[in-house]
Amino acid sequence: MRDLRTFTLSGYDKGRGIAVQALWFCVMNTLFMAWFCPARVRVALLRAFGAQIGEGVLIRHRVRVLWPWKLSIGDHTWIGEGAWLLNLEPVTIGSHVCVSQEALLCTGSHDHRSTDFRYRNAPIRVEDGAWIAARATVLAGVTVGPHAVVGAGAVLGRDLPELTLHTADGTRALKEPTP
Template identity: 80%
Template sequence: MRDLSSFTLAGYDKGRGRLVQALWFAVMNLVFMAWWCPPRLRVALLRAFGATVGERVLIRHRVRVLWPWKLTVGDHTWIGEGAWLLNLEPVTIGRHVCVSQEALLCTGSHDHRAADFRYRNAPITVEDGAWIAARATVLAGATVGRHAVVGAGAVLHQDLPGLTLLTADGGRRPVEEPA
């Protein structure tokens, strides 16, 4: 039987102390997510809090990042309005990647078989040239291959090979490499 009162954060490392976490939440909610915050400032704020962010990265407003120090983003990548990077574990996004509006990359989960519902987290990797389309979800432990597409509204719970499209109904088909 599940006993949620026995859940603890035992074994989970947030990567920074409470003061830095609180400061990030204040900056994220008051400045980073705001429509008036310039994209260059968003990149600078992520870097200031420990993210590795490449050149010419575009981050739109309403993007949420749980822990910047667990985020790596390659050159020329776009992260669309309202995307949520729920990165309890590292998220690595390659070069020339598009994470579209309201997409969710979630590295956290729970062990539903354990009475204490303990964490079962795992990192996410999005390889160069991939596209996570609008309102798509990539779950803990998945890798999105080079030039693969997680279609609008699709849920990815396992690795997606390069040059493959995952559709919202779970179908997969090959895609051509961009010219």
């Protein structure tokens, strides 16, 4: 039987102190997510809070990032409007990746077998050239292989090999990308 009163943050490290966390939440919810904030300023804000971000990265408005210091993004990657990077653990996104509108990358979960519902978190890795389509969800511990596609609205709970398409209806191989 589950007893949520016994839940603790035991073993979970947010990576920064409460003052930095509070400052990030203030910046994220006032400037970072705003439609009028230029994409280059969003990138600069993430870098200022410890994110590792490559060149030519485009981050649209309404994007949420839980902890910037647990985020790494390669070159020429796009993060679409309303995407949510719920990175209790590290999220690593390669180069030339597209994370589309309202996609969710969620590194956190709970152990449904434990009475205290403790965290069961794990990092997410999205390899070069991958595409996480609109409203797709990638769950904790998953690696999305190079040039793989998580289709719109799909939920991915296991690793996705290179050049593979995963949709709500199943998984199949893709052709080589065209230059």
